[in-house]
Amino acid sequence: MTVIVRFAPSPTGFLHIGGARTALFNWLYARHTGGQFRLRIEDTDRARSTREAVEAIVNGLNWLGLDWDGDIVHQSDWQERHAEAARQMLANGNAYYAYETTAELEAMREKAKAEKRTLRYDGVWRDRDPRDAPPDGKPVIRLKAPRDGTTTIRDHVQGEVAVANEQLDDLIILRADGTPTYNLSVVVDDHDMGITHVIRGDDHFTNAFRQTRIYRALGWEVPDFAHVPLIHGQDGAKLSKRHGALGVEAYRDMGYLPEAMRNYLLRLGWSHGDDEIISTEQAIRWFDLDGLGKSPARFDFVKLANIDGHYIRETPDARLVESILPRLAMNADDPLTARLAAAMPDIKSRAKTLIELADLARFYVAKRPVPLAVNLDRNALDLLTGVAVPLGTAPDWNDHALETLVRHYAESKNQKLGAVAQPLRIALTGSANSPPLFAVMRVLGREESLGRIDDALHPKGV
Ligand code: GLU
16 A cells, blocks of 8 residues: 655645645655655635735645645645535435524523533434425535444544544534534545545544544545644643744754754654654654654754754755855855855854854955954953064964964963963954964965954054
């Protein structure tokens, strides 16, 4: 059997982090099994669905590198087919027209309330003679599902769960205006697309029972289910914006790499021993539905940043340079990109996001005079003036030669290396913290380094 799975978002907002994880699990399962990963946009709620949201979902999946097979299915294109399935159930006696009025439904609700039980449609029209139908009544179509026995779901995460059929009511499958309801559309589309495994958030768990009854009424095979527990915040509460319930593009803008995001999302709800760093290739090799966790995962920005730091260290320098160019307002043909490339080995290990990486890289490409965040006192300026002289005639400009030169100069003045190195660092980088000084000097080159030292010694306009 070829596995066919799908990601079926409703386009009512951005691709949020929970949706991205659902998409990832489906994608991994398809790639692991050599099956297909389909994308279905559930846009039947016309009022709430927007084109922008579809774009955000597509862009989010593209950024995450989750490619789907075949064309995108738009649920709204298939409404007539869904209605036909409802009529098929009518024809085989598994559905019926129901003519209840709003007032009758209201009375049912009141009665349930008075008897302190949850509202269930009482099935008035279930066995009523269709000839009783009011002449101008506009009926809905309801599912005529068994009343006794149980409906059982075999779920890869939740296990086997049974619900007594008397707890489930005859849900509406086709509205009075002829439009299909949500659960009917999902079942028909999943069937028509040949979906073998439904992997989704456990907020749809109760729908799985309703949908199973529709499958049975249509005589169709029920797919396997895997309902994944939702993501919670670090404090265990429902995920809110503050906790990280943001669109995928917000993570891109915060400077996370897509491969780090994939690794982190995978670990949010799926495990492989104690492994934290799992490459996409390993994930494809290992992913299965049995590794899905039963309890809600907690979103943790610190973990995400650590994982991102790992992937930044692993990423080729050239790609990192390219990724930070927009943040430095630079073009790829700017000659200063060579300086960024030379600096990359010294800064990539210090950054947890691309934003941090761009911040670390900024001083290398800053225009002179580089603003100094720290003041140089008289003593520091004297030492800087002094060391500038041998630097000006240094025969070699590499880490080792520069260190030897500065060390000799410090010794000749009876100073520790740091007393000379620190003013140099401030003059060259603008800050008291930087990657190793002599590497910085090498990357900046002789002319730029001497120029920055000169700027620090002779500030203009002060
Ligand atoms: N459209 C639903 C949602 O966005 C998902 C339905 C499903 O996966 O069955 O929550």
